[in-house]
Amino acid sequence: xxxNLPDVQDVAEARRVLGPVAIRTPxxxxxxxxxxxxxxxxxxxxxxxxxxxxxxxxxxxxxxRLDSATYPxxxxxxxxxxxxxxVSRVGQMLxxxxxxxxxxxxxxVKIARARAFGAEVILxxxxxxxxxxxxxxxxxxxxxxxxxxxxxxxxxxxQATVVTEALEDIGAKRVEAVWVPCGGGGLAAGSCLAVQxxxxxxxxxxxxxxxxxxxRRSLASGRRETNLALNGSICDALLAPTPAELPFAINGPHxxxxxxxxxxxxxxxxxxxxxxxxxVVEPGGAVALARALARPEDFRDRTSLIVLSxxxxxxxxxxxxxxxxPDGEGAISQxxxx
Amino acid sequence: xxxNLPDVQDVAEARRVLGPVAIRTPxxxxxxxxxxxxxxxxxxxxxxxxxxxxxxxxxxxxxxRLDSATYPxxxxxxxxxxxxxxVSRVGQMLxxxxxxxxxxxxxxVKIARARAFGAEVILxxxxxxxxxxxxxxxxxxxxxxxxxxxxxxxxxxxQATVVTEALEDIGAKRVEAVWVPCGGGGLAAGSCLAVQxxxxxxxxxxxxxxxxxxxRRSLASGRRETNLALNGSICDALLAPTPAELPFAINGPHxxxxxxxxxxxxxxxxxxxxxxxxxVVEPGGAVALARALARPEDFRDRTSLIVLSxxxxxxxxxxxxxxxxPDGEGAISQxxxx
Numbered sequence: 020x021x022x023n024l025p026d027v028q029d030v031a032e033a034r035r036v037l038g039p040v041a042i043r044t045p046x047x048x049x050x051x052x053x054x055x056x057x058x059x060x061x062x063x064x065x066x067x068x069x070x071x072x073x074x075x076x077x078x079x080x081x082x083x084r085l086d087s088a089t090y091p092x093x094x095x096x097x098x099x100x101x102x103x104x105x106v107s108r109v110g111q112m113l114x115x116x117x118x119x120x121x122x123x124x125x126x127x128v129k130i131a132r133a134r135a136f137g138a139e140v141i142l143x144x145x146x147x148x149x150x151x152x153x154x155x156x157x158x159x160x161x162x163x164x165x166x167x168x169x170x171x172x173x174x175x176x177x178q179a180t181v182v183t184e185a186l187e188d189i190g191a192k193r194v195e196a197v198w199v200p201c202g203g204g205g206l207a208a209g210s211c212l213a214v215q216x217x218x219x220x221x222x223x224x225x226x227x228x229x230x231x232x233x234x235r236r237s238l239a240s241g242r243r244e245t246n247l248a249l250n251g252s253i254c255d256a257l258l259a260p261t262p263a264e265l266p267f268a269i270n271g272p273h274x275x276x277x278x279x280x281x282x283x284x285x286x287x288x289x290x291x292x293x294x295x296x297x298x299v300v301e302p303g304g305a306v307a308l309a310r311a312l313a314r315p316e317d318f319r320d321r322t323s324l325i326v327l328s329x330x331x332x333x334x335x336x337x338x339x340x341x342x343x344x345p346d347g348e349g350a351i352s353q354x355x356x357x
Numbered sequence: 358x359x360x361n362l363p364d365v366q367d368v369a370e371a372r373r374v375l376g377p378v379a380i381r382t383p384x385x386x387x388x389x390x391x392x393x394x395x396x397x398x399x400x401x402x403x404x405x406x407x408x409x410x411x412x413x414x415x416x417x418x419x420x421x422r423l424d425s426a427t428y429p430x431x432x433x434x435x436x437x438x439x440x441x442x443x444v445s446r447v448g449q450m451l452x453x454x455x456x457x458x459x460x461x462x463x464x465x466v467k468i469a470r471a472r473a474f475g476a477e478v479i480l481x482x483x484x485x486x487x488x489x490x491x492x493x494x495x496x497x498x499x500x501x502x503x504x505x506x507x508x509x510x511x512x513x514x515x516q517a518t519v520v521t522e523a524l525e526d527i528g529a530k531r532v533e534a535v536w537v538p539c540g541g542g543g544l545a546a547g548s549c550l551a552v553q554x555x556x557x558x559x560x561x562x563x564x565x566x567x568x569x570x571x572x573r574r575s576l577a578s579g580r581r582e583t584n585l586a587l588n589g590s591i592c593d594a595l596l597a598p599t600p601a602e603l604p605f606a607i608n609g610p611h612x613x614x615x616x617x618x619x620x621x622x623x624x625x626x627x628x629x630x631x632x633x634x635x636x637v638v639e640p641g642g643a644v645a646l647a648r649a650l651a652r653p654e655d656f657r658d659r660t661s662l663i664v665l666s667x668x669x670x671x672x673x674x675x676x677x678x679x680x681x682x683p684d685g686e687g688a689i690s691q692x693x694x695x
Contacts, residue, residue, distance in 0.1 A: 045383035047405060066635040067385060112686075128632075293675075294466075297404040297668030299635040330635030334679040341672040 022268050025172035025179075027216035030209075031052075033080045033176040034183060040067050040112075041076050041180070046188045050297040056311050058318035061194070063185040066300055066330030070132070070198035072256075073181050073206060073328050074105035074168070080177030081166055082109045092161040093117055095283035097150035100129035101303075101329050102168040107138035118163065120153045126255055126333045145249045147225055169263030179209030183216060185324050191217035196323045198307035201225030201234050201277055202257035206328060211273035221324070222275035226306040228252040228282070234270065235277035237262050253282045253336060256303025256329055280309040288312055289340035292327070299337070306327035360606050363510035363517075365554035368547075371418045371514040372521060378450075379414050379518070380406050382434030384526045389633040394649050398534070401523040404638055404668030408470070410594075411519050411544060411661035411666050412443035412506070419504055430499040431455055435488035438467035439594055439641075439667050440506040445476035451653035456501065458491045464593055464671045483520075483587045502510045507543035507601030517547030521554060521598030525663050529555035534661045536645035539572050539615055540595035542604035544666060549611035559662070560613035564644040566590040566620070572608065573615035575600050591620045591674060594641025594667055618647040626650055627678035630665070637675070 047062045065073035082094065093116030096106040103119035110117035117138040121130060122145045133140050135188040145155050154165050169175065182197055197214060203209045207225040214221050225234050231252055236244040245261045252258060262270065280288075285302045288309035300308070307325045311318050385400045403411035420432065431454030434444040435546040448455035455476040459468060460483045469579035471478050481491050492503050507513065520535055535552060539545045545563040552559050563572050569590055574582040583599045590596060600608065618626075621641045630638040638646070645663045649656050 042385070045405070047380070050407070067383070069388070071635055293637055293672070297409055297637040299631055299637060334631070338676050338679065341676065 022265055023172050024268055025176040025212060026263060027212060029172055029176035030179040030216045031211050033076070033173070034180050036080050036083055037177065037180055038077055038192060040079055043184060044068050046185050047296065049296055052311065056315040056318040058315070058320060059322045060318060061185065061189050061322070061324045062296070062308070063181055063326045065299065065312035065326060065328050066304060068300055070104040070108045071330045072101035072105065072304065073178055073225060073326070074101045075108065076180050077174035077205065078102065078105035078109045078166065081171055081173040081203045082106065083114055084173060085115060085164060086091060089116070090162055090164040092163045094166045095120065095154050095163045095340055096166040096168070097154045097155045098168055100125045101331060103133050103138070104129055104136070106166055107136035109135040110138065111136045118157060120150050120157070122150070124250065126331065128333050129331055160173060163168070167263065168259070169203040169208070169266045172265065174271070175205055175209045175212065175266060177209070178206045178327055179213040179216070181206065181326055182210040182213035184326070186213065186217040186219055189324065191219040193322050194219060194324050195321045197221050197223045198226055198323060199223070199326045200257055200303055200306045200328045201227050201315070202303065203259035203263040204234055204270050205263060206326065207234070207274055208266035208269035211269050223273065224275050225270070225277040226310045227277055227279050228254040228257050228285070228306065229279045231258060232277065233260070234262050234281050235279065237267060238271065238274060238277055241271070253285060254303040254306060256301060257306065260299055277312060280306050280313060284309040284313040285341070286340040286343040289332070289337065290343050293341060298327065298331065299330045300327050301329045302330040302336070360603055361510050362603060362606055363514040363550060365550060367510060367514035368517040368521060368550050368554045371414070371511070372518050374418050374421055375414055375515065375518055381522060382406050385634065386522050387634055390649065394653040394656040396653070396658060397660045398649060398656060399523065399662045400634070400646070401662060401664045402636065403519055403664060403666050404636055404642060405656050408439070408442040408446045409668045410439035410443065410642065411516060411664070412438055412439045413446065414518050415512035415515035415543065416440065416443035416447045416504065419509055419511040420444065420451055420453055422511060423453060423502060425453070428500055428502040430501045432504045433492050433495045433501045434506070435459065435492045436506055438463045439669060441471050441476070442467055442474070445471040445474035445506055448476065448553070449474045456486050456495060458495070458505040460488070462588065464669065466671050467669055489514070505601065507541040507546070507599070509605045510603065513543055513547045513550065513604060513607070515547070516544045517551040517554070519544065519664055520548040520551035520662070523554040524551065524557055527662065529557040531660050532557060532559045532662050533659045535559050535561045536564055536648060536661060537561065537664045538595055538641055538644045538666045539565050540641065541597035542572055542608050543601060544664065545572070545612055546604035546607035549607050553611070561611065562613050563608070563615040564648045565594050565615055566592040566623070566644065567617045570615065570617050571598070572600050573617065575605060576609065576612060576615055579609070581605055590695050591623060592641040592644060594639060595644065599628060616648060618644050618651055621681070622647040622651040624678040626679040627670070627675065628681050631679060636665065637668045637670065638665050639667045640672040640674070648678040667684060
């Protein structure tokens with residue numbers, strides 16, 4: 020079977036489509052971060068994108084091309100959260116009916132927001148059901164298009180524009196490495212395309228939560244491996260069970276590699292973002308920053324782009340992050356009673 | 358006595374000086390905020406400036422002109438926090454010795470950071486001492502220049518660049534009102550100058566903490582009035598006891614007016630910024646946003662610029678803000694003991 024992979028032309032087309040609607044999010048630098056790593060780091064702040072995550076880009080690029088004659092009942096998406104939020108918001112903008120299949124243990128804030136955007140939210144149990152099966156059952160009964168979080172060329176091309184914009188702002192030739200959060204791999208694949216499109220020779224690295232290193236293991240074995248657990252990391256946005264097919268077809272040959280960070284390292288990064296960047300970052304959105312803080316030697320004496328990919332975090336978890344002890348290697352310090 | 362007031366030429370000069378060193382902070386919009394107010398609101402995010410507040414601009418514009426032959430011992434600044442941080446950081450950048458006079462009850466994070474930037478921090482008691490007297494005593498013993506938070510034309514011209522940049526990004530003719538936090542009045546005065554320099558007819562409003570409405574009362578009486586209390590608001594950045602002389606000479610004829618917000622309204626705004634903007638804003642930096650949320654009718658059907666002026670907040674207070682009940686008109690849901 021031939022895969023319908025996006026190419027640099029699709030990225031250029033996605034930029035044209037997204038130009039008037041997506042937020043051109045800022046690229047920030049931080050003296051504290053450069054000091055902590057000994058490198059020069061640029062942060063692309065997709066936390067400031069519509070619906071608080073880069074997912075808006077792929078969703079809009081995909082849904083704006085929907086053939087409503089073929090799919091009069093709109094779309095259905097399965098999502099660990101941010102993709103669902105993005106599809107919900109885009110559906111509201113384009114007047115397309117949206118159904119979202121989300122795990123029952125997704126952050127409450129993400130479920131509530133999808134509903135606020137007018138989507139019908141269908142909750143499922145990660146342990147006894149697969150989201151793909153539920154989405155397929157819905158699409159068999161209604162004339163809806165399935166909008167997967169990664170397995171679609173327009174989604175990948177949309178996500179690519181994150182890095183395209185950043186390379187344009189920084190200067191494509193300056194950036195030596197690009198570090199992005201990696202779940203299903205759509206952002207990583209888009210980043211590879213964006214680097215290629217910009218004529219940059221930057222290495223693209225995916226960062227995964229510890230214990231959910233399906234992309235790292237898949238790169239090693241050459242086939243799509245599955246995570247042993249379905250949950251158990253605070254990085255709810257990155258718990259796809261296996262690399263998505265299309266992204267992996269791009270990531271396999273193009274990704275420099277994939278590395279992991281622990282929950283404690285992620286909490287420390289969220290706290291760093293609060294204190295030093297004054298930004299709210301969710302766990303899955305903070306993994307690349309966490310890697311820079313935990314392994315500064317990989318960033319020393321070079322120019323790197325880090326994507327902060329999302330900022331939808333429940334306040335209880337944010338409070339936990341604020342209580343981590345930055346001098347204790349990200350460990351949570353003593354409980355605080357206000 | 359003739360006051361040495363800055364003019365539009367000084368603002369242009371400040372832009373030239375700050376161009377290579379200050380962060381051109383992003384101007385963001387928020388669908389949630391526009392929906393909440395029924396207006397079109399642009400947010401200038403000085404929370405993302407060096408040292409987490411707009412104060413860096415005035416400090417750099419001032420210190421970069423220091424005559425080190427006349428002041429070989431550097432500078433002394435008195436500050437409720439952010440100005441002190443900014444002067445400390447600029448002193449570090451320009452190799453100028455810095456002494457900071459801060460109230461003993463300033464946020465711990467601000468005191469620690471000033472010290473981390475190499476400044477000597479001198480703490481005083483708001484109730485028994487005046488900071489001006491302490492600064493004057495230091496300057497009598499050492500050959501230091503006093504860098505006040507507002508009473509200096511280069512400080513005011515530096516702060517003006519916040520609004521100059523924003524008007525350039527948005528389009529000066531589009532903006533109908535500019536809302537800025539107001540303590541001593543330096544940012545408000547700079548904003549009036551910036552509006553004038555841009556040929557804009559926008560009305561500039563100062564927002565003060567409830568009970569610390571010295572600028573509102575001074576505008577009414579025509580002379581600089583003093584606050585009855587010295588503390589008792591969470592807006593630590595805005596507790597100057599009286600409008601500074603130079604800023605007031607500009608604000609008197611040019612400010613459209615000054616209005617107040619309560620602590621509860623400020624906490625609700627900090628929470629809104631966390632949830633909807635994914636930005637960390639400190640109380641004093643959030644007052645203009647708080648006004649928009651508390652009095653949306655003043656923002657309806659018009660285009661407004663709001664300055665988020667700073668993001669240095671202790672985590673205990675940030676947690677308190679996250680616990681406010683947004684449906685309870687900004688009231689705190691559970692009692693909080695800080």
